[in-house]
Amino acid sequence: MxxxxxxxxxxxxxxxxxxxxxxxxxxxxxxxxxxxxxxxxxxxxxxxxxxxxxxxxxxxxxxxxxxxxxxxxxxxxxxxxxxxxxxxxxxxxxxxxxxxxxxxxxxxxxxxxxxxxxxxxxxxxxxxxxxxxxxxxxxxxxxxxxxxxxxxxxxxxxxxxxxxxxxxxxxxxxxxxxxxxxxxxxxLTRPRRLPPVPGVEADRLDAVRVALHTVTLDEDTDLVTNLFRGRDGVVVAGFGVGHVPPALAPVLGELAERMPVVLTSRTGAGAVLRHTYGAVGSETDLQRRGLVNGGLLDPYKAKVLLRVLLAAGADRAGIAAEFARRG
Structure with a gap:
């Protein structure tokens, strides 16, 4: 062989x-x-x-x-x-x-x-x-x-x-x-193998547009809003365990009403939390506004997964389920 x-x-x-x-x-x-x-x-x-x-x-x-x-x-x-x-x-x-x-x-x-x-x-x-x-x-x-x-x-x-x-x-x-x-x-270890994502076609994948934005100190919310126009989905690399400035939270919430928005961490390791912090712009607040928790996936892989899922025709519930399983 x-x-x-x-x-x-x-x-x-x-x-x-x-x-x-x-x-x-x-x-x-x-x-x-x-x-x-x-x-x-x-x-x-x-x-x-x-x-x-x-x-x-x-x-x-x-x-x-x-x-x-x-x-x-x-x-x-x-x-x-x-x-x-x-x-x-x-x-x-x-x-x-x-x-x-x-x-x-x-x-x-x-x-x-x-x-x-x-x-x-x-x-x-x-x-x-x-x-x-x-x-x-x-x-x-x-x-x-x-x-x-x-x-x-x-x-x-x-x-x-x-x-x-x-x-x-x-x-x-x-x-x-x-x-x-x-x-x-x-x-030394064998993680559980996850099944491939079915139904991904090259033409559809070419047509899907997903944005990735890394949140920074004293964020310009107007700039962020303009960056997301014409996109099918967005990945946000938030602070720490999944936080953004309070002024950005309603912007992302409104965006999540129109398209999938995935919340990840910009730190490079560790998970986005789910229910520890409660302030405006926290992970709990953002999930309440409709953002999908990216779990342990880094922003770059989250963008790949979101684009593939959208190309495969996944709906919001399917996207959330896949990120819960793979993240």
């Missing part, structure tokens, strides 16, 4: 250019050739170059196409799939893929923080670890995963928390699911 490798560019595939700096120039064959030990995996690597773009240039439609191609690879007998891409948007693309991935075979995303022209480039080690996880029976039935720094992270919880560190990807609320130790994939 093969492990199929899809390449999407990013730092892991970059090399120097005549104009200065690094650009995506390496194809999958180059990446595989640079990894000592990959030939000893026990599974041939089937390389399929998808596109070479910075991850900031990726779209939802491209990830849907990738999931379709990965599904075909698994249907054709692949033991698992590895995806290499830039790390800038990896925490969002892997979560989108996880919401759609129906197979027990691992779908493993990885990348690099240091490009191949630098000493200590981490791309080869990450690719080797990702291939090992994709081929490992222990990694089955866990959905889409992120592998980096010899750690295995769930798509639902992983965050990029540093702009340059090779250990940038962490799961603040849970820790990693497992590690790659001496070439062996060792899973």
């Amino acid at each position: 093969t492990v199929v490798l899809f390449t999407l560019g990013g730092t892991i595939a970059m090399a120097g250019s005549a104009e200065g700096g690094v650009v995506a120039r390496l194809v999958g064959a180059d990446l595989v050739a640079a990894v000592p030990g990959l030939a000893d995996l026990g599974h041939p690597i089937d390389v399929r170059d998808a596109r070479a773009v910075p991850s900031a240039d990726l779209t939802y439609r491209q990830i849907l196409d990738l999931v379709d191609a990965a599904s075909s690879a698994v249907a054709g007998g692949a033991a698992g799939v590895v995806v290499t891409q830039g790390t800038d948007t990896l925490e969002e693309t892997v979560f989108l893929a996880d919401l759609l991935w129906p197979h027990p075979e691992p779908l493993v995303f990885t990348g690099a923080m240091r490009n191949p022209t630098l000493a200590g480039a981490d791309g080869p080690a990450n690719l080797l670890a990702a291939a090992r996880v994709a081929a490992a029976p222990a990694a089955r039935d866990l959905g889409a995963l992120v592998v980096g720094h010899d750690e295995v992270h769930a798509a639902r919880w992983v965050r990029k928390t540093h702009s340059t560190s090779t250990g940038a990807f962490v799961s603040p609320n849970t820790g990693p699911l497992g590690h790659v130790v001496e070439g062996e994939v060792r899973m």
Whole structure:
């Protein structure tokens, strides 16, 4: 059985250019050739170059196409799939893929923080670890995963928390699911696998518009109101456990009468509370005004989930139920 490798560019595939700096120039064959030990995996690597773009240039439609191609690879007998891409948007693309991935075979995303022209480039080690996880029976039935720094992270919880560190990807609320130790994939915990979101079509997903707004000190409510015009849904990254300035609370309440508004925390870890604080602009007040509690989901993943649910035709009750289950 093969492990199929899809390449999407990013730092892991970059090399120097005549104009200065690094650009995506390496194809999958180059990446595989640079990894000592990959030939000893026990599974041939089937390389399929998808596109070479910075991850900031990726779209939802491209990830849907990738999931379709990965599904075909698994249907054709692949033991698992590895995806290499830039790390800038990896925490969002892997979560989108996880919401759609129906197979027990691992779908493993990885990348690099240091490009191949630098000493200590981490791309080869990450690719080797990702291939090992994709081929490992222990990694089955866990959905889409992120592998980096010899750690295995769930798509639902992983965050990029540093702009340059090779250990940038962490799961603040849970820790990693497992590690790659001496070439062996060792899973330490197995969270409950949630079913994929059905009925998501690319054209409908393209048409859905969801805004994300991070609340800041002394918020300009007029600016916030203008930002939300023409949107199908909104994610609000509030203070702490889910608070906003009192003046913003009625604005969000009026908005929630017209479209789904999801309340998350801007802190990067921890949950939005449900019934602890009672002041105007508190989590209790905002839920009373119709906002959906985002739970433990960070704002970026909440935006992905809301857009996918709207594209799938979910109503308000369905959206609230999915956030209660996945958040």
